[in-house]
Amino acid sequence: GVTVSYDEGGERQTASARWVIACDGARSTVRKALGVDLDDLDFEEPWLVVDAEVQGPVSFPPIAGVPEGADLQRLSVMMCDPVRPATVVPGRRDHRRWEFMLLPGEDDKAMSAPDKVAELVGAWMADVPHEIVRAATYRFHGLVAHRWQVGNVFLAGDAAHQTPPFFGQGMCHGLRDVANLAWKMDAVINAGASPAILDTYQRERDPHVRAVIGAAVAAGRYICELDPDLAAARDTRIREEARGKQGETAHDLIPAIREGLVLSGTSGAGARFVQPVLADGSKLDECTGDGWRLFVRDDTVPGEAGGVTRVVAAALADNQAIASWLDQHGVDAVLVRPDHYVFGTASDSGEDLLAARAARLFDYKEFTA
Numbered sequence: 001g002v003t004v005s006y007d008e009g010g011e012r013q014t015a016s017a018r019w020v021i022a023c024d025g026a027r028s029t030v031r032k033a034l035g036v037d038l039d040d041l042d043f044e045e046p047w048l049v050v051d052a053e054v055q056g057p058v059s060f061p062p063i064a065g066v067p068e069g070a071d072l073q074r075l076s077v078m079m080c081d082p083v084r085p086a087t088v089v090p091g092r093r094d095h096r097r098w099e100f101m102l103l104p105g106e107d108d109k110a111m112s113a114p115d116k117v118a119e120l121v122g123a124w125m126a127d128v129p130h131e132i133v134r135a136a137t138y139r140f141h142g143l144v145a146h147r148w149q150v151g152n153v154f155l156a157g158d159a160a161h162q163t164p165p166f167f168g169q170g171m172c173h174g175l176r177d178v179a180n181l182a183w184k185m186d187a188v189i190n191a192g193a194s195p196a197i198l199d200t201y202q203r204e205r206d207p208h209v210r211a212v213i214g215a216a217v218a219a220g221r222y223i224c225e226l227d228p229d230l231a232a233a234r235d236t237r238i239r240e241e242a243r244g245k246q247g248e249t250a251h252d253l254i255p256a257i258r259e260g261l262v263l264s265g266t267s268g269a270g271a272r273f274v275q276p277v278l279a280d281g282s283k284l285d286e287c288t289g290d291g292w293r294l295f296v297r298d299d300t301v302p303g304e305a306g307g308v309t310r311v312v313a314a315a316l317a318d319n320q321a322i323a324s325w326l327d328q329h330g331v332d333a334v335l336v337r338p339d340h341y342v343f344g345t346a347s348d349s350g351e352d353l354l355a356a357r358a359a360r361l362f363d364y365k366e367f368t369a
Contacts, residue, residue, distance in 0.1 A: 176205065
């Protein structure tokens with residue numbers, strides 16, 4: 001177990017638990033107390049973040065390639081302007097966020113002053129009534145902890161890694177971290193799984209996080225170009241590459257889990273499974289639940305086990321997405337983990353998948369040896 005000591009109201013307190021997940025942010029006290037260092041991925045840029053309540057539409061400057069009158073109000077827009085790169089992000093109801101890159105030599109405190117903030121955001125709102133809710137400067141970093149687990153203490157979220165925000169994946173990383181830990185802890189407590197399965201946490205998450213942070217860092221360098229000539233060349237290149245090409249999303253950046261609790265060597269192992277909307281309007285997870293699920297093509301494919309929900313694709317309200325996934329990978333069965341990543345796939349039968357799952361969950365020490 002773990003004992004946490006802390007001060008509350010000037011008095012020393014303690015709390016004990018089997019495990020501790022430290023989600024205490026970029027300056028993580030827990031990480032520092034454990035002596036865990038950070039890998040610096042060589043990206044640090046200061047940005048001013050401004051939140052406002054805006055009672056009307058935001059005014060966008062003319063954007064090359066965007067038709068005049070196009071509705072940008074509900075889109076997140078990155079302005080790759082060498083004069084000052086900026087981002088505009090819509091929030092709930094009338095909330096808006098601006099992020100402005102600070103230029104070399106600009107002082108954080110001076111740029112956060114009310115008159116300077118009003119100058120920067122004023123052009124975007126003209127005569128529209130608005131209220132500045134908050135303005136603060138941040139250093140956008142690319143950092144990853146050397147160790148995500150020390151004994152029974154696990155680092156998660158910004159305590160374990162920090163990413164530039166250019167793909168909007170910072171909080172998503174944290175959610176994936178705790179999803180990874182939660183189902184494994186549940187399996188240990190409630191299903192008798194080996195505690196050693198928790199040792200797969202960093203092995204599964206670290207490569208994923210580094211890949212996405214690496215892409216965000218590269219995008220940040222691309223976006224933060226301040227040289228007008230280099231920025232013009234970049235813009236030309238972007239337009240040429242975009243012709244006849246569908247846009248990429250954060251989904252395209254996320255790699256599969258390569259090692260850990262996956263059946264490596266089977267088609268699709270470690271990938272995130274699909275989440276189609278079914279004919280009745282429900283999403284797949286709403287229909288099947290979110291525990292271990294064995295999807296089989298039809299009733300002729302064997303495979304059943306306690307603790308695993310068997311789902312026959314042909315019996316779903318709309319099985320096309322599942323059938324297409326099985327066809328794409330040339331298999332008849334796919335076993336999906338509680339965090340929606342594919343454990344493994346098989347043809348003809350799901351029995352071997354279920355046996356492999358049991359081996360890895362309940363005898364992980366022998367498996368890793």
